[in-house]
Amino acid sequence: MARFDRIKGDYVYIEVQNVEYRVYFEEKGSGIPLLCQHSAVTDGQQWRHVLNDGDITSRYRVIVPDLPYHGKSLPPESVEWWKEEYRLTKSFFKDFILEFSHALGLERPVFLGGCMGGCLGLYLALEHPNKFKAVVGLECVLRSEEASLDFWDHPRISNNFKAAATWSLMAPGSPEKYRRETVWKFSQSAPSVMKGDFHYFFKDHNLTGQTQDIDTSRIPIYLLTGEYDAVVSPEDTRRLAEQIKGARFIEMKGLGHLSLCENPEALKRYLMPILKDIAGV
Amino acid sequence: MKVVFLDSSKVEGLRNAINNDTEFKLAARFMSEDVLLEVDESRCIVKVQDGVVTEIKLNPPSDAYWSFSIKATAESWDKLLQSSPPPFYTGLNAGMMRGNLQIIGNMEVAFAYFWAMNRMLDMMRELQNK
Numbered sequence: 001m002a003r004f005d006r007i008k009g010d011y012v013y014i015e016v017q018n019v020e021y022r023v024y025f026e027e028k029g030s031g032i033p034l035l036c037q038h039s040a041v042t043d044g045q046q047w048r049h050v051l052n053d054g055d056i057t058s059r060y061r062v063i064v065p066d067l068p069y070h071g072k073s074l075p076p077e078s079v080e081w082w083k084e085e086y087r088l089t090k091s092f093f094k095d096f097i098l099e100f101s102h103a104l105g106l107e108r109p110v111f112l113g114g115c116m117g118g119c120l121g122l123y124l125a126l127e128h129p130n131k132f133k134a135v136v137g138l139e140c141v142l143r144s145e146e147a148s149l150d151f152w153d154h155p156r157i158s159n160n161f162k163a164a165a166t167w168s169l170m171a172p173g174s175p176e177k178y179r180r181e182t183v184w185k186f187s188q189s190a191p192s193v194m195k196g197d198f199h200y201f202f203k204d205h206n207l208t209g210q211t212q213d214i215d216t217s218r219i220p221i222y223l224l225t226g227e228y229d230a231v232v233s234p235e236d237t238r239r240l241a242e243q244i245k246g247a248r249f250i251e252m253k254g255l256g257h258l259s260l261c262e263n264p265e266a267l268k269r270y271l272m273p274i275l276k277d278i279a280g281v
Numbered sequence: 282m283k284v285v286f287l288d289s290s291k292v293e294g295l296r297n298a299i300n301n302d303t304e305f306k307l308a309a310r311f312m313s314e315d316v317l318l319e320v321d322e323s324r325c326i327v328k329v330q331d332g333v334v335t336e337i338k339l340n341p342p343s344d345a346y347w348s349f350s351i352k353a354t355a356e357s358w359d360k361l362l363q364s365s366p367p368p369f370y371t372g373l374n375a376g377m378m379r380g381n382l383q384i385i386g387n388m389e390v391a392f393a394y395f396w397a398m399n400r401m402l403d404m405m406r407e408l409q410n411k
Binding site for chain 2: 151154156157158160161163164165166167168169170171172173227228229230231233256
């Protein structure tokens with residue numbers, strides 16, 4: 001008897017900043033909508049373990065979009081995107097999530113994001129607390145350190161570099177099969193995508209001076225960062241959490257920067273109590 | 282503790298281990314570069330020709346050619362080479378991001394062969410803890 005994941009995949013057409021995008025998404029489960037945003041350069045594949053976890057899908061409708069230019073969400077047909085450098089902005093990223101959520105008719109979904117996705121959740125909480133039930137951010141930071149991005153899209157450096165650079169960002173104790181799978185994902189995108197996504201994470205993302213306006217009485221905030229995360233250290237996230245009154249911070253022992261896919265069992269130990277808390281179980 | 286790549290009794294074993302590693306062979310298959318490894322003031326050069334480590338030269342002259350250098354203190358190398366390294370010492374990128382090691386020189390070449398260097402570090406770690 002063949003095994004199936006029974007995950008539903010579909011495309012939805014949405015307009016973001018006057019451009020139409022054909023957006024791929026997967027979903028499974030029923031209950032509170034749980035909108036899961038992948039991290040830079042990868043796509044919804046990162047969430048396969050959450051999509052396949054019956055303990056989660058029994059209470060949550062897990063919804064996983066591929067951001068335009070990522071995974072199966074191709075570049076738009078109506079603009080000559082090949083004539084300019086791909087660059088993700090905070091403004092586009094935020095509008096995309098709002099339009100996607102609206103198009104699917106999601107009622108106050110819980111937003112769960114990793115790295116750049118997690119950071120975006122804090123802007124959603126800041127500006128749209130009535131549209132989301134809670135934000136769970138993995139690997140969030142107030143502001144990233146400035147970084148040179150030129151080598152992330154360079155004609156003489158292959159996508160293999162992206163895989164190699166990702167390798168040591170994971171915890172040495174995470175299962176090798178999942179660490180290998182993670183670096184595979186990180187080498188899959190079009191060459192320009194990582195640099196373009198990093199524009200948001202390293203240059204456009206900056207919550208300085210805004211954190212005091214996040215009202216956790218209206219939208220609970222949970223921030224989790226792995227012990228081995230060299231991009232966003234636990235201390236970085238702890239400092240961020242201290243600036244958001246009522247935000248809860250948890251250091252995830254034995255996990256690194258790719259917590260949402262490098263060690264699914266370890267992540268679940270930290271994620272389940274939060275999802276139960278949000279669901280009021 | 283002496284790091285494996287500066288130990289004259291172990292460098293030949295290290296060279297063989299790297300050359301026998303199938304992942305290194307794949308990642309380094311077009312590589313012909315000299316890589317300087319620095320531990321405080323001690324140095325060696327790993328010479329790679331067509332993906333094969335031909336020599337690990339201890340105490341090279343100060344004017345020896347190299348393409349890029351991987352540099353860290355003895356304390357940092359000690360942590361980098363532990364069988365289960367502590368946070369921020371898990372490898373090249375993690376170490377660079379947290380200032381625990383430096384890569385200096387031709388960064389384009391260093392990044393083009395980053396996976397090969399990852400594997401070389403893995404081999405060093407394995408032999409260091411044997």
